[in-house]
Amino acid sequence: MTHESPSPPSKSPTLGLGSYAEALRIGEILRKETVGGILLVAAAAIAIVWANSPFAESYFALRDHEFGYEPWHLELSLGAWAADGLLAVFFFLVGLELKREFVAGDLRRPSKAVVPVVAAVGGVAVPALIYAAVNATTPETTGGWAIPTATDIAFAVAVLAIIGSHLPSALRIFLLTLAVVDDLLAISIIAIFYTDEVHTNPLLWALVPLALYAFLAQKHRRFFGLHSWAAWAILLPLGAAVWALVHASGIHATVAGVLLGFAVPVIRSQASGGPTAGPGLSEIFEHRFRPISAGIAVPVFAFFSAGVAIGGVEGFTTALSAPVTLGIVAGLVLGKPIGIVGATWAITKITRTRLDPSYQWIDLVGIALLAGIGFTVSLLISELSFPHGSAEADYAKVAILTASVLAALLAGVLLRSRNRRYRMIEKLESIDADADGIPDVYEHDRDA
Template sequence: MATGPSVPRPGRRPLIGHGSYAEALRIGEILRKETVGGMLLVAAAAAAIIWANSPAADSYFALRDLKVGYEPWHLDLSLGAWAADGLLAVFFFLVGLELKREIVAGDLRQVSKAIVPIAAAVGGVAVPAMIYAAVNWGDGESLRGWAVPTATDIAFAVAVLAVIGSHLPTALRLFLLTLAVVDDLLAIAIIAVFYTSEINIPALLLTLVPVTVYAFLAQKYRRFFGLKPAAAWLILLPIGVVAWALLHASGIHATIAGVVLGFTIPVLRSKDSGGPAAGPGLAEIFEHRFRPVSAGFAVPVFAFFSAGVALGGFQGLASALTDPVALGIIAALVLGKPVGILTATWLMARFTRARLDPSLRWVDLAGVGLLAGIGFTVSLLIAELSFGLGEPANDHAKVAILTASLSAAVLAAVLLGARNRAYSRIEAEERADTDQDGIPDVYQQSSGS
């Protein structure tokens, strides 16, 4: 596989383009926000591991397993389950919102730009799943975890990129964000299809009622009761909670409700973002309000209750890491993710009219592939769904997820850190070419072509 930049050919569109200037500014803002969220995520996971392996370990597990709720509504859940089923719904709401924004108002509304990261995400899901299955072939219990290494932790990966990639091309950052969002969508589909054992049809049908009301009010919020966008969430939030509770009672994982509700929110970019709206739309308002809740509270709390595992000293750690479940997860995340992403991208370049943007090299995509190997939040969730909370296989899977995510982060930091230093010179040249309007020429040339 070539490591140099692709030579432009007449009649071929960029495989990974710069995107619009407004999109570049938005991606940069997301990167800055996710840095703090990623740090909180790491801190929460570290606190859980330390507490779970301290003399006070029993108190950690007692807190995690403490049941709170109302049994007749199927909501008599442990605090750990509330974090996985309830708080993560906020995270998945933002995933659905982000995906819709990319499709409706982002650069992904163009099929030519969307197809490459989508193909890369599919490759990044399929290859890790096959590697895990190959390692655990013949063991039916272990094979239940085939989907654990398919997910990318968008907050963790973007946080690492924000710390080490200040000079990396915007095209690369947009590619990672889009890939991670599509990756999450695939993981959500896997959870809904493969981890739903029994469906309560009446509860599922009843879920359609609050979802329909939610969608109607979200679309008509400017006229209905004279609501302002900033106040719409006060009415929509209770309706969303009802939809979440009914979907939970139906047997489908309740986080799916977050994605569904996210897709009902209307997306309309403001004039500041290059759109027709006079001010920020409801999607922008909700993203502004709920992203801090997700990154600063929901995901760290979930990580705190999910990452805690009693290692049992060096021997326990060695035993966990030699389990085929752990070996499959580590190989799938650290090797399978970059191989799948690079292979799918190369196939698009080889068999379509697309080409790699001249500002990028294949080694840059290898770094993004390694970043995608950081499977944390959704991987921990799927591990619990696969093996059950407190089961040895689940504990071994947690150790493997943490080990693989740390390894992928370190390898990506080394590779992309070196590339970041190389790209700093390119960024200096682009600043020199910036016109008086403050927009680098590269974006004006892209939009005009």
């Protein structure tokens, strides 16, 4: 990394720091996701140990225990409730985050959005192509092409927090932005390619509570005033109705979570009280639901989804040699960094933009390796790709776990060495702040 002052660019870096307010907000999200990532890893570890212990039958009996209401297609196993129900909370937050980024965040500016969007597309396309190439001779496994396309932000952020406390904040922002776009692509893939049959009646009926939910969310201060309990008492049942009807339509119910997140307003208008009216509904929901998602929904889903009977060393060796496993591991560990870094390099050359001067390409390679941790959404897509209890489904879980650990280790080795370098730099340099408390580096980026 060079420390000479670069010549003033004609415009701010595309992969720059963004606004200071955005950096503070993303920093808060990363801290919460770090805790969620630790719980996620712990839940998955418990599931794997239990599923391969002498008490394995009790684990699978618990996971497959069914309850619910059949006429609404809601008689599901505990594992299915976690995948379809609890994970909808996670995707609700994804919807909130996507809308905020593209409406009020730095991604509302095309110059800031183009590189992470293209990088995410590359990080989805290349792993899918690698999986398809590896499984080209086994048509029965080609349906899992989307499994290695996802990035688990909670898991990745937890690893980054452990090994990268001194890395430039622009790298962390890039990782979160990349994961947000990645989630949008994953939801689109699930909705388009993993919906076998759509029942139009429940889907049309879902528009009624969704429209009412969106209307009341937009006008929540007018109808509910400062009594947030009243908004919860009405909006939560409406959201549950949308979820149930989308589930009954045949579309994966997590899509309902994203739609509900999109319906929540981000920017407060003058009519609703403007900036002095207190936090908007999007901020309130994010504050209330993120701990539920990170602390309960995602870890419980991981607990019920990660448990797979490996069958000892012989079973593990057999799983590793399967085309499904090879395609997923190669897609996540190799395809993700190749796709992300390659697409980023291509778009910066085409648009003549540059990286933020606070980090180098080797740092971006480390972040791209970290994006190969495809845990939560990859597990969800694997359950949609292969029949429950099939050998392919088990191989896919083994592959996801193996690839995620391998990607974390590789990224950890690289980013830890880079972290030591930046720690030494921090000892020699300090970031000055003006009287307004905003570091000069953000004001320079904003004024450039």
